[in-house]
Amino acid sequence: MLTYDDFMCIFHKLQTIIGLFGNSFLLYLYILKLIINQRITLIDKICINLVFSNILMVIFKGIPWAMQACNQKIFMSDIECKIIIYVQRVSRGISLCTTCLLSVFQAITITSCSPKWAMLKARVLKSIVPACAFIWVLNLLIDLVVPLHVGALRSSNNSQLTRNLGFCSIDIYAMRTLKIVIWKTLYDAVFVGLMSITSGYMVLILYRHHWQVQHIHHPSFNPSASAEIRATKFILCLMIIFVCFYSLSSIFIIVMDNSKDTKQWVVNISAFFSLIHPTISPFVLMSSDSKNASYCNVFKWTKKSYKHSSKNPELICLKL
Structure with missing residues (x-):
């Protein structure tokens, strides 16, 4: 009979394998487009950016957590711990910003082509690639202070001053005094808020489209818009998945940061929620095209x- 530890080991392994397979296969599809001389659209470029962040997230967070859940001892040096935690934070931030950019891009794409929106739409669409590059630079810089307070596990570590991640430790006191939690909360809230606004706008567009479908002979109805509407539905689904599980993951992270003795099941659920979006998103994106x-x-x-x-x-x- 499977014990709780065996179940968590199998579960984390499956989540990691599915996440790696889905993102790698989606990246393969984009490479295949280039091989057969298909045009890479702007939304494809945003998705490629998201796929890279997902792969980093699954590799640097999914694999260590899977090994930890399977009771495999991981011995890492200070440098290895700093790199792993830093990449985890950066990939999480890039995923947030890129998903927000994808939401904004799709909202602008389905906006009516009136003259007052035409110039703004053209400028925004030309800025997609620089925006993707800016997202990487921003998140690489914003989490640059985190590795300074991460180190390897030592027997002399004081549990009241450090949080044991199973394979590394974080100086909780230093993280709090530097107000990194408050800064990251505001940082995340801006992008989640923008994502929510654009998602609400897309819901309004979908409702309007549904009304036009009921009156298919409406003069403004354009059959070619069905592909954009279909993509909008899938992207909206992706936004909902991201916001829900990102929020749940953030709640458990706050609980762990403010708890003196963190239970193992809380750590497992937090890791599970944080990896749901990188695992599911490639399949949602593949279905949208x-x-x-x-x-x-x-x-x-x-x-x-x-x-x-x-x-x-x-x-x-x-x-x-």
């Missing part, structure tokens, strides 16, 4: 391409 189904059959495409190229070698030069 109907073209992904045609990219999944790579073996058929490769076989067909090979047959044509073998019959006519000049086709290889033409494709290149």
Whole structure:
């Protein structure tokens, strides 16, 4: 009969494997688009940014927590602990900012093309790539102080001054006195608030679209808008998943930061909630693009391409 520890070990391993598989496969689909000379859209670039942050999150948080849940002793040096915790924080922040950027982008995309919005939409769309680069720089700098208060586990550590993560320890007193928690809370609240506003706007657009579908002969109804509406629904679903589990994860983090003796089940649930979005989001993004189904059959495409190229070698030069 499986014990609680065995169940948590299997559960964390499955979550890590599914997260790595989903994000790696989605990244593979985007690479495949480039190989077959498909155009990479702006929303694809945002999703690629999100996929990279998800992969970092799953590798640097999912794998250590899975090993910890399986009672595998992890011996890390101070430098290794600093790198792991720093990448965890950075990837979490990048995921937040990128998901917010995805929400804002989709809200702007489905905005009516009136003259007063046209110039603003053009400027925003041109700023997507610089915005993705800025997100990385911002989060790399904003969490730069965190590694200073992270170290390896030592037998002499005072449990009242440090929080044991199982494989590393954090100086709780220093983190509180530097007001990092307050700063990060305000930082997160800005992006979550912006995400909520744009999500509410998209709900309004979807409601308007539903009303137009009921009156399909309405002059302003555009059948080509159905793809954008479909993508909006999936992105809105992604926003809801992120906000819900991000909020739950933040609540458990606050509980752990203010608890002298943190229970193991609280730590496990916190890790579970923090990894839900990186695990589910690639599958939601794959479902939002109907073209992904045609990219999944790579073996058929490769076989067909090979047959044509073998019959006519000049086709290889033409494709290149």
